[in-house]
Amino acid sequence: MEMAGTKSRLTWAVNLAVGFLVLLWIIPTFGLLVSSFRDRDAISTSGWWTALSASEQNVIVRADAPDNARPDGAVWVLTGNVFDSGSGNVTAFGITSREPEAFAPGEVATHARGHQITVEANGDYRITYPEEPSGNRGQRLFVRAESPPSFTLDNYREVMFAEGMGKALLNTLTVTIPATIIPILVAAFAAYALAWMEMPGRALLIAAIVGLLVVPLQVAFIPLLKLHNNIGIGKGYLGIWLAHTGFGLPLAVFLLRNYMAGLPGEIIESARVDGASDFAIFRKIILPLSFPALASFAIFQFLWVWNDLLVAKVFLGTGEDQVVMTGRIVDLLGSRGGDWEILAASAFVSIAVPIAVFFSLQRYLVRGLLAGSVKGG
Amino acid sequence: DQHLKFAPGEGAFSWDSFEALKSMDLSGEEISILGPWLGPDKELIESVVHYFEEATGADVEYSGSDSFEQQIVIDAEAGSPPNIAIFPQPGLAADLASKGLLAPLPAETADWIRDNYAAGQSWVDLGTYAGADGAEALYGFFYKVDVKSLVWYVPENFEDAGYDVPQTMEELKALTDQIVADGETPWCIGLGSGGATGWPATDWVEDMMLRINTPEDYDAWTTNELPFDDPKVIAAIEEFGAFARNDDYVSGGAGAVATTDFRDSPQGLFASPPQCYMHRQASFIPTFFPEGTEVGVDADFFYFPAYAEKDLGKPVLGAGTVWAITNDSKGAQAFMEFLKSPIAHEVWMAQKGFLTPHTGVNTEVYTDPTVAKMNGILLNADTFRFDGSDLMPGAIGAGVFWTGMVDYAGGKDAAEVAASIQSTWESIK
Amino acid sequence: MDQLLFAVSTIIVGVFGCVAYFYFSNILLDRIYPAKGPNAGANINKANAIRPWLFVLPALLVLSLYLVYPVFSTFFLSMRDTRGEFVGVDNYVWLAGDDKFRESLGNNLLWLVIVPAASTFFGLVAAGLTDRIKWGSVAQSLIFMPMAISFVGASVIWKFIYDYRGDNQGEQIGLLNAIVEGLGGTAQTWITMPFWNNIFLMIILIWIQTGFAMVILSAALKGISEETIEAAYLDGASPLQIFFKIKIPQIWGTIAVVWTTITVTVLKVFDIVFAMTNGQWGTQVLANLMYDWMFRGSPDFGRGSAIVMVIMVLVTPVMIWNISNAHKENR
């Protein structure tokens, strides 16, 4: 629609409202994104939003080992910098855990053991021992420092270049593509029949299918795997396709039927008069006109299969050639699963493909597909 | 071979046991193993498995699952289980055994365990379940155990503050009060664990059970001969509460205990200034220490002490993984056989985080002094008891016991919690 | 490479097999009942009576195998105990007396009221608004993102929102508490707050499901005849009025579909509760309760199945409503 005068305050309001909504929706994910570039310690000790700007933090650094001290006149001296990266700003320091901020930069602290320590604002420290020290563990320095935001790509490196990830991606695709297309096809035919063909008990059938939406997958695993084992499919791709098809069908039929029932009847009648068989009507009229519904369902089914771990674990074998990406990612997490930085990075690695699918299918959620076909309300 | 972490013949390993394996020829045999280990743990178990593969020519496929319990149940029930399953808790193994889904181990294995494992009989007992026909048999073989009665701390912090490692529970409590008196917080406790929230508290309670009641009471408790709402149990719960429900004792206050993730909670030890001075947790916890933390230097542990006055000795709480055959085959049998060989233990010992009751291994292979120290705790134990919640039926030990502890940490009355757990237990008998 | 080949060829075989079934079964039907000859009329009628069944057959087959059959086996399981012995309705009796079950039921009803309503509402608003702006498709994909994030990712995300740090546990890493403290309030343990913790869990599902509602509703909105909207503009309706009086009524059927679907999702919601609280602090829901009994520790399929049956009974009103809808449509 290209209407006159649509640029108004309203457009502003709409833009603002959408902006707000998007912000609300994106903040949690954004937090995850930021976290995916931080290391685990940072994640569990400070909020992700603090990572975006320089922040003041109390850190503990270990000075160089006393063994490395050099004689300097009568004393032995150890020097170094508290910052790994070499830049930062110390605002206070201390030498015991009890008083981590006891001294201002430049002041001299005297340790109970006799040595003296000073930390400059730029992070340089100097420890002077009255006599030659020994030991391979350095003195702990408690520093209050302003540190610039620090990010790391390690998490991504770990996820993306983990062993077997490429293979797993391929496996995932092998599962996902047929498990997306087959249910769409099967459901589309069924939906057409349920929407436009005369058959007894249609309403009941529709309701039954809607009812099946509610079946929790977990209850289906054992009987189905048993079935697969009995009929010789066992664990493998065929089985998982069928399983995903079965689990995805109710939603597919439900969505597609609803959409197809809304297509203008005259078009279908017209095709019927034109001599098209139901098969031809389906293929040449219904399918192209149902693209928005097909695309939406495809998006969901794709996502669901892509992100699925449970079904894959149950219906696929454990061999190299059957482990999917989600499985590989879970492998990266320790047995007790506390690696949030890996989780965060992997969430973004595995989101790439679904978002690409969403983008490419979003084109089909088009306006005015039916424009010009019929007149009248 | 390229996979082998330690070249055969080098070091203090019992290579003869490796050579002995070569008598089995399992070329072409495929063995699948399903277990709960993922990530670094998975690499470790695989490094062990490689020696078996190398020696016998078998093809072993280990796969880990974060939803192991669910998956093994489905696979076993559906008739496509792996050859061997590694159960983190004996309870589930017992359950599958009772449904006839596990294959009993050869009769001589029990004897072998009795002979070669420290406190062998108790390991045999833990692995013996009733089968589908009701007859008891040894199904589970313990490999890799954990010690749970550990308290972690930062030695330098203790030094800075002038604290000493407590030797008795009385001292521990005194130290706790001392720290409070110094204006600091003694403990970090976190019960959060996603879907398993609450389990760290069960370890506390079990440890307390062993410290105020007899081992016999403990055993009775795990089978419900001693009801959950028995005053003895309630007392143990309240012992835990004495630490966890005291706002002054725990970092973040009692309210934070239940929601703080157990993986986050040790971080407080390393904060500047320290948020807490002690953290009671099992031997695996260093995984969640800040990066670069060197156990033994930056952090260390001491035995979670017993009451000097109670005269119950030095009880140690532990856990372990049970290996069982879920799909019998020549290879599976051979692999279980392999687990008996010292080399199967030593390879992991030489890396990290592996404790074993196997008396035939050469402890020189331990490269990590802390692990050796843990083994010391294990050896010094007057009483060793397996994690009680793992022995209870799943609905209790992995269900209401957890949730009950969360409720308790949240302020509910101990007796009330215990009674409700007991009533669930009764409902599933 | 092998696998790529395997993948591609199986995809082709699978998909084409599917198409071939529909195509050839149709042809076969026309062979059996040719639309020619002496009894063409009767033949055509017979063929037409059969044809819809040809179309729904694969779906029905797959559905009955993969969903109906498990439902029946679940039903039978629900009358057995852990040893597999028949115990009649014992499991249901136990269920009726179980506190956790009552709590779950109550919570589930709350979820059923709030989540579908809120998700549909936000989805509708998002669809309606993004429909009107240039960067709409970008906005849509951002709002859609939660749907695409794997569940493990989502649970971490919300940890960073709801996390609570006590007094001396260092700074807050949960955004919500950071904001509360920033505004001068005291941090809260959101996920243990009685009653409200349910709401906080629901927010997660709403956050996820809004994307679903938005995509479906956006497709529906785009199908509305533009001339009716133009007519309404001319009739002086404001964009808001057009949205509520012209667009929404026209996509009412789709709204019902979205609502139904989310309702059903809510009944099955499990991961969120499982990962955030595992049903503690009074947040238990039926699906998670079911999971607990089915797969925790020593599985009790009987009780788990009984809970599943309750979940399915709960959906009956939705089914009845859909039946009547379908009837109305077919006149």
Add this chain to the structure above:
Amino acid sequence: MANLTLTNVVKTYGKVNVLRDINLDISTGELIVFVGPSGCGKSTLLRMIAGLEKITDGTLQIDGEVVNDVPPSQRGIAMVFQSYALYPHMTVRDNMAFALNIAKKPKAEIDAAVDRAAKALQLDPYLDRLPKALSGGQRQRVAIGRAIVRDPKVYLFDEPLSNLDAALRVATRIEISQLKEAMPESTMIYVTHDQVEAMTLADRIVVLANKGIAQVGSPLELYERPRTEFVAQFIGSPAMNLLPGTITATGPQTEVTLDAGGVGRADIATTEADMGKQVNLGVRPEDLVQTDGDAIFTGKVEIVEALGEVTLLYLPAKMSVGEGADSANQTHLLAKLPGIHEQLKGQTVSLTADPSKLQIFHDGVTMRG
């Protein structure tokens, strides 16, 4: 190639009865036009013949065979829908080629047929556009083209020309006419609101009214010998004037004295028994001529509409209100005089008509034998 027989056909939607008891024989090669007031069931009847609407009761036979249950595609019909019903996702060309593609005709043949039809309908510049980029009239032409390219036994047209401009309408009408002539075997049923279309195209016209058939006959028959007041007024535009009066003389010619005073004599035979009957005298506006002598009606011209070639005069009068009447001629007598007569406005004129052109209706039904 096809004759159609409708026997006691009935249609109800739920409880609403739309058509009752339709009996109609259409022979091969006939072009039948359905006319009738809006909503009288023309489209419905057409859709039943096409097989798109179930026949509630009665039978429909094509070539002697009952086809009530035969699906549309098997009936050998083509239909142009009142609401176009174009395939929105196909170009104009594909829309027109659809049926032929379905029938697996060779490509060359399809292209030829489409091009021919497109040319005839002046659609050639738009062949590659989608329906949404077409004007209303262009869409309607595509719909017609779709029927034309096929070669069906029966054509059904539902107001195919209603969105076309006058020139194109005539052209298309003639196209259809020629189509008809080129295929004398094909039967056509045509719904229209256009008098001219109905009159020029139809072999027979079926007037539908009141859920049934009011009259069937050739165009001239309906025009000259309408059986009822309804048909009399419905056929012809502006509608026939109906003036209430009383029969004052009978015989081969009947005299009606109008309530308004005038006298009309019609070439209609009546008998003594008809004497004094209350009747309506029907006279078409175009049959009225100015007279100086005996007038059927004398009155003052209130409105003058000059249409170029003819002029419409509106004279206030007490008219008989018939069902098919325009609202105008319920209060005015209309006269249509050739040429331009704007000067008559406000003047009093006397009007009469040829006796052979007058109609007399008693109780709404003609008195003509």
Add this chain to the structure above:
Amino acid sequence: MANLTLTNVVKTYGKVNVLRDINLDISTGELIVFVGPSGCGKSTLLRMIAGLEKITDGTLQIDGEVVNDVPPSQRGIAMVFQSYALYPHMTVRDNMAFALNIAKKPKAEIDAAVDRAAKALQLDPYLDRLPKALSGGQRQRVAIGRAIVRDPKVYLFDEPLSNLDAALRVATRIEISQLKEAMPESTMIYVTHDQVEAMTLADRIVVLANKGIAQVGSPLELYERPRTEFVAQFIGSPAMNLLPGTITATGPQTEVTLDAGGVGRADIATTEADMGKQVNLGVRPEDLVQTDGDAIFTGKVEIVEALGEVTLLYLPAKMSVGEGADSANQTHLLAKLPGIHEQLKGQTVSLTADPSKLQIFHDGVTMRG
């Protein structure tokens, strides 16, 4: 209450130029009719006035104010869409009441307005139905009703009557006419394909062709003094006959000798300079009368179409092919004689016309000063 001014208005869809350089002044209270061939841009122009379509170039002023960027709802217009655009989810009553509801009119007032309109449009029995349960004509009436119940400054009608039957069409036309009279202040723009509608309703007619305006004028002006051959043929049905010939005498009356032999004399003044020019003589079918004397055209009647009140005669002839011509009168001369003349078929007739009614076109443009 509103006058409209279009200045150099242009419309392009992507690269397709649909309208170019439209200049038009419409004064308050005028009823303007747009006519033109299908697809010439009538709907587009209407939609631009309504604000539903952006104006590519040029300005549109309402009451002197440029409204190019004023949204549709602020322009105070009502529009009847060619494709109805009914709200499918609302009953007929709600459809009609919608605008008033939006304007928060009191309920009683709304009901009254709706009932009045429904009665006038004979929609009362359907007020509680949904659009999908209505016939084509009924839908169209609802669309009209929706505009009528509002009281806008400007009415836009896009072929509002195309789906109505003759009786109802006249009735609705008169309804619109009366509406116009009742509200002399409201401006109306009306698109139609119906000559009668255009002629009877219009204050002025705008003929659109070739992406621009061909002529603007009162109906009679266009009928009597068409500026171009296109307008001449487009206005009037059947279209004007155009006979090629040469000017053979000039002066106040001009004589054209036709290529076919006949001679026509038109009351059109020419000068010496025009002598010998190749021209087309335009004569309307309805102006032709049979003659025994000097004939413009003599030929054999090939087709006779008896329409009741008039008869159409088709005589094969070499005609000048104009843009606006029916395909029929590109090959035949048409004559429209009053009465029924079926007997003329196959006979040779001589036809002439009044000199005042003839037109002469040179290079497609009239020679009338």
